[in-house]
Amino acid sequence: MQPFHPYAQYSFVQQPEQTTASTYMVSMQPVTFPFSGRTAKNRFLKSAMSERLATFSPFDPSGRGQPTEELVRLYETWAKGDIGIIVTGNIQIKKDHLEATGNTIIDRDLPSVYLQEWIEVARAAKSQGSLIIGQLNHPGRQVSINIQPYPEAPSDVEQPSTGGVLFGRPTPLTKDGIKDIVNRFAYAASVLHRAGFDGVQLHAAHGYLLTNMRTDEYGGSLVNRAQILLEIIAAIRQAVQSPSFIISVKLNSQDSVPEGFCIEESIMVAKLLEIAGVDFIEVSGGVYEQITRSSRDKPYTVETREGYFVGYAELLKSHLNLSKVVATGGFQTSQGMADAVLARDRGQPLTAEPLLVRDILRGEKKKAKGDKFPESPMLRFVASAEQIAEIGNGQDITDFDNAFHVARFIAKMQKEIPAAISEALFS
Numbered sequence: 001m002q003p004f005h006p007y008a009q010y011s012f013v014q015q016p017e018q019t020t021a022s023t024y025m026v027s028m029q030p031v032t033f034p035f036s037g038r039t040a041k042n043r044f045l046k047s048a049m050s051e052r053l054a055t056f057s058p059f060d061p062s063g064r065g066q067p068t069e070e071l072v073r074l075y076e077t078w079a080k081g082d083i084g085i086i087v088t089g090n091i092q093i094k095k096d097h098l099e100a101t102g103n104t105i106i107d108r109d110l111p112s113v114y115l116q117e118w119i120e121v122a123r124a125a126k127s128q129g130s131l132i133i134g135q136l137n138h139p140g141r142q143v144s145i146n147i148q149p150y151p152e153a154p155s156d157v158e159q160p161s162t163g164g165v166l167f168g169r170p171t172p173l174t175k176d177g178i179k180d181i182v183n184r185f186a187y188a189a190s191v192l193h194r195a196g197f198d199g200v201q202l203h204a205a206h207g208y209l210l211t212n213m214r215t216d217e218y219g220g221s222l223v224n225r226a227q228i229l230l231e232i233i234a235a236i237r238q239a240v241q242s243p244s245f246i247i248s249v250k251l252n253s254q255d256s257v258p259e260g261f262c263i264e265e266s267i268m269v270a271k272l273l274e275i276a277g278v279d280f281i282e283v284s285g286g287v288y289e290q291i292t293r294s295s296r297d298k299p300y301t302v303e304t305r306e307g308y309f310v311g312y313a314e315l316l317k318s319h320l321n322l323s324k325v326v327a328t329g330g331f332q333t334s335q336g337m338a339d340a341v342l343a344r345d346r347g348q349p350l351t352a353e354p355l356l357v358r359d360i361l362r363g364e365k366k367k368a369k370g371d372k373f374p375e376s377p378m379l380r381f382v383a384s385a386e387q388i389a390e391i392g393n394g395q396d397i398t399d400f401d402n403a404f405h406v407a408r409f410i411a412k413m414q415k416e417i418p419a420a421i422s423e424a425l426f427s
């Protein structure tokens with residue numbers, strides 16, 4: 001299970017040259033990406049949320065990763081929400097290295113790459129004119145021991161147990177192993193391209209594989225550590241052969257752990273990504289054992305939970321000439337979101353209200369629904385995952401602004417995953 005990150009998942013494509021008075025209008029306006037030349041109908045972006053709505057078989061990997069009709073329904077629903085850019089939840093590139101059970105997988109070693117199913121997902125997501133971007137991921141050492149007791153990672157340093165989940169000791173990847181992973185990312189991108197996706201996003205945030213800490217030519221200096229990302233981008237271009245295919249990267253602003261990736265490094269990697277022709281960089285932060293979500297990381301985050309990476313996004317924007325910067329995290333109000341186009345903002349959960357962007361654009365809502373959870377990113381995360389499944393199933397979405405529903409949900413979780421929930425409540 002991926003235990004971090006609160007709910008919401010609004011993001012904004014930054015355009016700092018606008019004035020405050022016009023920012024709200026700006027967020028409604030189209031944005032054209034510099035390298036692909038593709039245009040999104042507005043600057044709202046739904047960031048990746050692991051849907052866990054694919055098939056899963058514990059012992060037979062060939063029964064895994066197939067997109068279901070629930071997944072299609074979920075994207076049909078988000079499409080109706082008038083979101084400019086929709087990024088899928090993380091799609092795994094190896095059938096036995098998963099972020100969670102129920103992940104979608106594109107792996108040439110599976111009996112099928114599920115092209116027809118991906119065509120359906122793309123059709124659903126694009127039905128109202130949104131761009132659809134598939135997020136590709138390898139979890140590295142952050143794979144539950146129940147799924148993979150022998151993770152592969154840049155080094156042999158084990159992931160500390162988090163949220164009641166245990167992790168195996170990783171084997172450092174060989175150079176051949178790295179080449180294989182590069183090819184797998186490119187292959188998965190080519191399948192999504194064939195299925196009608198507008199682009200891909202490489203997940204280089206939150207401590208997964210592409211957050212790299214090696215000491216050979218894929219490690220050490222920052223340029224070396226960014227090497228795997230740059231090779232994947234080159235391999236995708238080769239495999240897809242379409243200049244209008246969007247390539248994006250989700251990048252940590254900082255890991256917020258000792259010896260983790262820091263802000264200065266993040267800026268340097270972003271500059272390399274711009275040279276490599278990355279259309280937009282989505283900034284995030286934290287790894288499994290350290291959630292970045294508040295004023296803890298000042299001065300690059302704002303004082304409240306709302307828009308907590310906006311400060312960093314602004315800083316990064318000032319270092320880039322072409323690539324767009326997307327700020328994700330903690331948005332809750334329309335004014336906040338509008339301001340974020342200039343500076344900082346708030347947002348609302350797209351799992352609680354999948355049509356929220358449409359309602360904001362129509363002027364029908366100014367603020368996302370709140371929730372009555374105690375301050376716990378883990379609980380909000382699990383609650384969002386529950387809402388995703390409800391939307392996929394065509395059920396009513398649980399209203400966590402209702403204290404009774406929150407209490408019932410916590411009680412249910414305490415029965416199902418007691419260790420994780422007590423950690424979430426009492427840490």
Ligand SMILES: Cc1cc2nc3c(=O)[nH]c(=O)nc-3n(C[C@H](O)[C@H](O)[C@H](O)COP(=O)(O)O)c2cc1C
Nearest residue numbers: 005006007008009010047048049050090329330384
């Ligand atoms: C249920 C859930 C699943 C998530 N899955 C992913 C994921 O697959 N890939 C990713 O990059 N981020 C994932 N995130 C993190 C979000 O994309 C986002 O960065 C984070 O929730 C902070 O933004 P927010 O405060 O608007 O929610 C997930 C978040 C939630 C709540």
